[in-house]
Amino acid sequence: MTAKNDPSRRDFLASSMKAAAITGLATAAARAAASARGPAIAVSAGPTPRKIGPDDKIRFGLIGIGSRGQGLLDVLLRQKNISVKALADLDPNNRKAAIEKVKAATGETIDVYTEPEDYKNKLLARDDIDAILSATPCWLHGPVYLACFAAGKHFYGEKPMCIEANEADALVEAQKKNPKVVGQIGFQRRASKLYIEGIKRIKEGEFGDLIDGRAAWNNYWGPIGRPGEGARIWLGRRKSSGDWMLEQACHSWDVISWVTGEMPVAASGVGRRDVFKEMDPQRDVTDYYIAHLVYKSGLTVDFEHSWICPHKDDGKFTGVFERFAGSKGGISFGEGSMYWRDPSMPPEQIKVDDGDHTVRAIESFLNSVRTGAPNVCTTETSRLATYTGLLVRKAVDERRWVKIEELL
């Protein structure tokens, strides 16, 4: 990431803020609209899931089985004592691929639902399904996961947990009202030994009081959600993806809120929604932005998110990381490297057999369903990531400092 004292960055920020002061005033109406949160969503206790013994089959239903869903299904089908009963998806090619995978792995012929509301009215209404694997476009996450709680079905549902504040609050409430349902959100880093160990060391004070956080999600492999990608254009539409602050940066917010245990108190940001307009005039996601987040403890986090990185840059522009430095030293997640303020201490490396985070996350979910072991990625922690995304999105939209109270 660009050094904080880099003059070009300071100039950029200063001029951006000046522009924001002018254009920001003109967007009062947009601000009022953006801050509107939906009404509270009522939730209630659903049926209690059946008890599943260590050798019983967990019977699955699949909801949304596109690019990510196929990958999750591959992992699921490699696990022991799994059965797949049915799927709901709108896309014939994705349905066909999933049907064939299940047939090849378990020998089962599964029931298939094809209409938008079938996941709720037909699939979740079945008595012979214990758990759901779901990877729909982001706007559907809140409705699908609320419906899972209402139907008493455990679920592994992709991130972000949802893209609306009222849904995030309702999902936390729904989990409280349905304590036996395992509702795990797909922030797979939560199941990573490397991250778990790094977070433990932070909490034990090895790096002192945290002062400086830096995180980034900088890609060259985009943009995704282009015309020509069929229904996957949803990724280029804010209404269905929530924009990158919800769809993709939610992974970073989740790690940061794991470290802090709380939401930021405020955020500021600037960005560009026009960088791929020539390719797709209707594209309205923020393909480049930077943001700053401030926490109650005094930690500040500097964040970059870009889809415009050049290829073959040897990591000069690209990279996904979360780094934290405190009074005694710093840690870089991802590689698990640790560095110290004491010049006599050499850098260290967290050495764990980390494996594939998604595999670990699915294994952890199945274990929670069977044994009641704590869920590694709950609605409560995932709510922090949704709120952080909404906060940063508002700050970038309005080019100003936004306090979290404005969303609560």
Ligand SMILES: NC(=O)c1ccc[n+]([C@@H]2O[C@H](COP(=O)([O-])OP(=O)(O)OC[C@H]3O[C@@H](n4cnc5c(N)ncnc54)[C@H](O)[C@@H]3O)[C@@H](O)[C@H]2O)c1
């Ligand atoms: N955890 C991760 O690392 C990770 C990685 C990639 C994607 N994701 C998340 O996975 C989700 C899916 O992303 P994707 O790239 O697979 O998208 P995709 O468009 O490839 O797949 C979405 C699927 O949902 C289906 N769908 C849409 N509406 C539906 C409905 N009403 N009922 C049932 N199915 C419906 C579509 O037909 C499609 O098959 C997103 O939320 C994304 O953020 C997570």
